[in-house]
Amino acid sequence: xxxxxxxxxxxxxxxxxxxxxxxxxxxxxxxxxxxxxxxxxxxxxxxxxxxxxxxxxxxxxxxxxxxxxxxxxxxxxxxxxxxxxxxxxxxxxxxxxxxxxxxxxxxxxxxxxxxxxxxxxxxxxxxxxxxxxxxxxxxxxxxxxxxxxxxxxxxxxxxxxxxxxxxxxxxxxxxxxxxxxxxxxxxxxxxxxxxxxxxxxxxxxxxxxxxxxxxxxxxxxxxxxxxxxxxxxxxxxxxxxxxxxxxxxxxxxxxxxxxxxxxxxxxxxxxxxxxxxxxxxxxxxxxxxxxxxxxxxxxxxxxxxxxxxxxxxxxxxxxxxxxxxxxxxxxx
Amino acid sequence: xxxxxxxxxxxxxxxxxxxxxxxxxxxxxxxxxxxxxxxxxxxxxxxxxxxxxxxxxxxxxxxxxxxxxxxxxxxxxxxxxxxxxxxxxxxxxxxxxxxxxxxxxxxxxxxxxxxxxxxxxxxxxxxxxxxxxxxxxxxxxxxxxxxxxxxxxxxxxxxxxxxxxxxxxxxxxxxxxxxxxxxxxxxxxxxxxxxxxxxxxxxxxxxxxxxxxxxxxxxxxxxxxxxxxxxxxxxxxxxxxxxxxxxxxxxxxxxxxxxxxxxxxxxxxxxxxxxxxxxxxxxxxxxxxxxxxxxxxxxxxxxxxxxxxxxxxxxxxxxxxxxxxxxxxxxxxxxxxxxxxxxxxxxxxxxxxxxxxxxxxxxxxxxxxxxxxxxxxxxxxxxxxxxxxxxxxxxxxxxxxxxxxxxxxxxxxxx
Ligand SMILES: Nc1ncnc2c1ncn2[C@@H]1O[C@H](COP(=O)(O)OP(=O)(O)OP(=O)(O)O)[C@@H](O)[C@H]1O
Ligand SMILES: [Mg+2]
Numbered sequence: 020x021x022x023x024x025x026x027x028x029x030x031x032x033x034x035x036x037x038x039x040x041x042x043x044x045x046x047x048x049x050x051x052x053x054x055x056x057x058x059x060x061x062x063x064x065x066x067x068x069x070x071x072x073x074x075x076x077x078x079x080x081x082x083x084x085x086x087x088x089x090x091x092x093x094x095x096x097x098x099x100x101x102x103x104x105x106x107x108x109x110x111x112x113x114x115x116x117x118x119x120x121x122x123x124x125x126x127x128x129x130x131x132x133x134x135x136x137x138x139x140x141x142x143x144x145x146x147x148x149x150x151x152x153x154x155x156x157x158x159x160x161x162x163x164x165x166x167x168x169x170x171x172x173x174x175x176x177x178x179x180x181x182x183x184x185x186x187x188x189x190x191x192x193x194x195x196x197x198x199x200x201x202x203x204x205x206x207x208x209x210x211x212x213x214x215x216x217x218x219x220x221x222x223x224x225x226x227x228x229x230x231x232x233x234x235x236x237x238x239x240x241x242x243x244x245x246x247x248x249x250x251x252x253x254x255x256x257x258x259x260x261x262x263x264x265x266x267x268x269x270x271x272x273x274x275x276x277x278x279x280x281x282x283x284x285x286x287x288x289x290x291x292x293x294x295x296x297x298x299x300x301x302x303x304x305x306x307x308x309x310x311x312x313x314x315x316x317x318x319x320x321x322x323x324x325x326x327x328x329x330x331x332x333x334x335x336x337x338x339x340x341x342x343x344x345x346x347x348x349x350x351x
Numbered sequence: 352x353x354x355x356x357x358x359x360x361x362x363x364x365x366x367x368x369x370x371x372x373x374x375x376x377x378x379x380x381x382x383x384x385x386x387x388x389x390x391x392x393x394x395x396x397x398x399x400x401x402x403x404x405x406x407x408x409x410x411x412x413x414x415x416x417x418x419x420x421x422x423x424x425x426x427x428x429x430x431x432x433x434x435x436x437x438x439x440x441x442x443x444x445x446x447x448x449x450x451x452x453x454x455x456x457x458x459x460x461x462x463x464x465x466x467x468x469x470x471x472x473x474x475x476x477x478x479x480x481x482x483x484x485x486x487x488x489x490x491x492x493x494x495x496x497x498x499x500x501x502x503x504x505x506x507x508x509x510x511x512x513x514x515x516x517x518x519x520x521x522x523x524x525x526x527x528x529x530x531x532x533x534x535x536x537x538x539x540x541x542x543x544x545x546x547x548x549x550x551x552x553x554x555x556x557x558x559x560x561x562x563x564x565x566x567x568x569x570x571x572x573x574x575x576x577x578x579x580x581x582x583x584x585x586x587x588x589x590x591x592x593x594x595x596x597x598x599x600x601x602x603x604x605x606x607x608x609x610x611x612x613x614x615x616x617x618x619x620x621x622x623x624x625x626x627x628x629x630x631x632x633x634x635x636x637x638x639x640x641x642x643x644x645x646x647x648x649x650x651x652x653x654x655x656x657x658x659x660x661x662x663x664x665x666x667x668x669x670x671x672x673x674x675x676x677x678x679x680x681x682x683x684x685x686x687x688x689x690x691x692x693x694x695x696x697x698x699x700x701x702x703x704x705x706x707x708x709x710x711x712x713x714x715x716x717x718x719x720x721x722x723x724x725x726x727x728x729x730x731x732x733x734x735x736x737x738x739x740x741x742x743x744x745x746x747x748x749x750x751x752x753x754x755x756x757x758x759x760x761x762x763x764x765x766x
Contacts, residue, residue: 068745144613170615184606187599190742191735195603198596199615205624208595209588211737215595219737222596227742240746262615 066227066236073231082228084294085263089122089173090158097122097297098143098174098266103152105138105321112138114321115152120266125288125298127308127329130318131341136301137179139318140268144176145169157265170199173265177255177272179301185244189235189254192243193226196261229257233287249280253287260291267291268299273307285311309333317341377732381743400579403572412684414691414702416564418571420684422643425578426636427679431663432585432672433632438661439669439731440598441625442605443505444513446657447520450500451493451630453652455637457527457534458489460647463544466535472544481544482642486635493634494627501626505619508608520654528649539648543641561645574643581639582676585632589672592628599735601625602670655710662713666720668727677729682713 067074072082091097096119105113112135120126128136141147143154145166154161161169175196184192201222203215230236233253238246243254252272259267269288273281281304288311292298302308308315308329315332317325319341325332332338380388402410403418411417430452437445461467462485463476472481504515527534534540549558556562559577563570592598600621603611612618641647659682667678686709692702705712720727736742 064742064746064749068748069741146609146613165617166612167615167617170613176613178610182607182610184603184610186606187602187735190739191599191602194736195599195611195616196614198599201596203596204620205592205597205628208592208597211591216737219595223736223738223742240742258614 063237063241064239066231066239070224070227073227073236079228079231080290080294082225083232083260085265085296089265091122091265093123094121096120097157098299099155100139100143101153101155103139103142103149103154105135105142105147106150111321113142113149116318116321116323117152118316118323118326120297120299121314122265122297123292123295124313125292125300125311127312127315128299128301128318129303129305129308129315133320134318135321136318137270138321140176140270140299140301143169143268144174167199170262170264173263174268175259175262175264175266176268177252177259177270179270179274181251181255183243183251183254183258186242188240188242189230189246189250189257190223190226190239192254193229193257193261194222196229196258197222197225197263199262226261229261230254232260232290233257234283248275252276252284256287256291260296264296266297266299268301270301271303272300273302273304281307305333381734381740382748396579396583400576403575404567406567412687412690414689414706415687416569416571418567418569418573418575420571420687422571422574422578422639423687424680424683425575425582426639426643427660427663427683428582428676429578429585429636429639430633430660431667431675431679432582432589433629433636434660435664435667435669435672435675436589436592436601436632437625437629438664439671439675440593440605440733441601441622443622443625444509445516445626445629446513446661447500447516447518447523447654448629448633448660449652449654449657450516450520450523451497451633452637452640452656452660453520453523453527453647454493454496454630455489455634456641456647456652457540457637458492458634459485459638459641460540460543461533462488464540464647465542466538466540468533476544478544479547482546482638485544486638489638490631490634493637494631496634497627497630498623500630501623505622505626517654517657520652520657524649524652524654527647527652535648537649539646541646543645543647545642545645559642561643570643574639578639581635585635586672589628589632593672594734594737594739597621597624598733602733602735659713662717665717665727668729668731670731670733671727671729674727674729674731678727685709685712 072078089097098120100116100118102115102117103113104111104115116135116139128139130136138147142149143156143161145161145164148163156169156172156174159172161172164172184195187195201218203212203218206212207215227236227239230239233256235246235250235253235257238250238254243251246254252274256267256269256272259269272288273284276284285307288298288300300308300312312329314327315325315329316323317332317335317338324341325335325338327335383391403421406417412420430448433451434445434448437443437448459482461469463472463481464470465472472478476484500516500519504512504519507515528536530536545557545559545561547557547559550556553565554560554563558568558573559570561570563573600611600616600618603614603616604618604622608618640651663678663682664675665678666681667676668674686706689700689702689705692700694700695702734743
């Protein structure tokens with residue numbers, strides 16, 4: 020082994036999180052024959068070489084932890100959907116949906132295909148404006164607030180169909196997320212103001228910590244589009260976390276994962292919550308949902324049909340009829 | 352210990368990652384310590400600046416003055432850098448960029464030409480420095496025009512934006528052509544100011560005057576030097592922007608505007624900034640043009656020139672600020688290279704005819720390029736982080752170690 024794992028501080032856990040270096044490199048070189056860009060983008064680096072702090076998972080978690088200036092108390096409703104209706108022409112995608120996400124919990128949002136889960140996300144993040152009803156976040160109705168401001172208020176999301184900045188490296192993708200908290204604009208950057216410099220340093224440090232946190236530190240300098248599928252999903256999570264959200268919304272993060280990857284993801288989601296984030300999870304895999312969530316909301320045809328702790332929900336006859344009756348693989 | 356696993360997972364994999372020449376150069380350069388970079392960069396720039404004095408035999412143009420060609424290259428390089436901010440970095444297709452070039456040139460013309468009703472050279476702008484004073488004014492005017500064009504149009508996307516900007520470029524030229532009382536219409540504005548410095552008995556109007564035809568330090572050479580200095584300043588600024596929140600926002604917008612917005616990037620604001628900065632740099636180039644040629648008239652600002660600028664950006668490699676400078680060089684230099692040449696390495700050619708058909712050749716070249724190398728001759732590998740050097744250095748070390756050319760530990764020790 021040439022890179023990384025020879026670092027004594029890294030320890031067993033550190034290497035476990037990654038594949039062996041060689042394996043990465045050989046995978047890359049296969050792709051690379053067809054990729055004109057290559058270069059730095061193709062090499063796995065050990066972030067601990069850049070910043071030794073990153074070899075310590077505790078310190079990484081500390082760096083990743085969110086800003087805790089949140090008005091909402093732990094356990095109180097951080098986000099409330101208040102009778103949200105969303106119409107597309109004649110189609111009612113959401114029909115008077117109300118539920119709340121409490122600070123510090125992992126809430127599952129489930130339902131058959133086309134139930135309106137993604138539409139819920141879009142209504143929360145300002146992509147769509149509700150036809151009626153409102154979304155209240157941390158005590159403030161979202162109304163006509165711009166999408167980028169909603170992100171800065173503290174809602175971050177991933178996308179069901181991955182939407183990374185494919186020409187940027189993994190690290191740069193995450194740094195775009197950290198920029199949501201930065202204030203440097205053109206004059207500051209032109210003349211390299213002091214604020215710009217501290218923000219850049221902060222971005223780099225936090226960005227690397229985030230990559231390490233979701234387990235793709237080695238991929239830092241690779242272009243997003245060259246990452247394997249699973250790492251792209253992880254990168255989406257890292258990028259969303261980078262915006263220091265109060266609420267993290269994950270849209271089917273385990274789609275296309277094998278059971279091992281799902282188990283790893285489950286650990287990651289728990290780790291994120293333990294770090295102080297509130298998580299909203301859309302997922303089809305019932306085992307994952309039942310294993311990781313504190314509460315579950317079930318949608319069907321745009322209507323909420325159940326809301327409660329996983330055990331309760333999974334024995335609800337309406338839910339069984341609507342959702343659990345559908346075999347697992349039919350929803351992939 | 353992992354060899355068996357490799358064999359299992361990727362039996363056909365080549366033994367080590369292969370790096371292209373360009374990437375190797377990039378890796379090597381980015382890992383060089385700062386003083387070394389200066390040590391290589393400064394003599395290189397000095398060599399570029401010395402070109403019109405050295406006049407290398409094959410390189411020197413025959414049909415037109417070499418200094419003049421280089422001066423024109425300087426202006427096009429600035430245009431390419433500015434347009435690259437808009438098209439290459441932010442991904443906004445602007446087909447009317449020549450409009451900003453025109454506004455910059457005409458602002459200087461209107462402020463300093465005796466033909467203009469707004470001529471200020473004899474009131475508050477001194478004769479000697481009128482051009483220098485007009486420069487910031489012209490940049491401000493173009494920046495504002497960028498803002499005026501951008502505010503309503505940047506809500507449009509893709510093709511729609513391209514068409515609206517195309518219209519803008521045409522509007523500017525038509526205004527210049529039709530506002531007879533102000534712009535002189537088709538007659539244009541002559542006698543535009545230039546810095547009056549270095550006056551000697553042989554150069555009665557100073558080194559920057561079109562009357563200075565004394566080789567090798569004729570006026571073309573001097574304007575080339577001015578543009579070279581400005582290019583360096585602009586490159587430093589644009590580089591600072593690139594490696595900042597601003598540059599990252601631009602690339603994010605280029606890649607996926609909606610995702611960028613949802614990740615907290617104020618997309619409209621940064622698109623407007625891109626337009627404004629691109630416009631200012633285009634205006635700056637126009638100011639240089641007005642000063643060097645000392646005459647402006649509408650045909651110079653034909654929309655076909657917009658395409659030529661775009662061609663420079665695409666040939667050079669969108670997003671690569673050094674690449675687009677080479678693109679500009681190709682666009683300006685090649686036609687001039689053939690001009691007045693009757694033989695090339697002993698083969699008889701009709702150079703003037705080749706130069707006449709430049710649009711045909713550029714068109715063909717562009718099509719060939721789009722088929723075989725759509726990313727341009729020098730594709731971008733932008734660095735978007737201010738303090739990312741450490742990461743790149745580590746990456747280079749890992750790359751070299753992986754390529755089996757030197758063990759990682761050795762370099763560690765050397766550092
Ligand atoms: N922009 C839109 N225009 C028209 N119809 C839409 C739009 N977005 C969503 N819909 C419709 O709204 C309904 C709910 O879609 P949504 O994407 O929210 O489902 P989902 O629960 O996320 O399903 P899946 O599990 O397949 O991701 C679907 O019938 C969909 O076709
Ligand atoms: Mg969905």
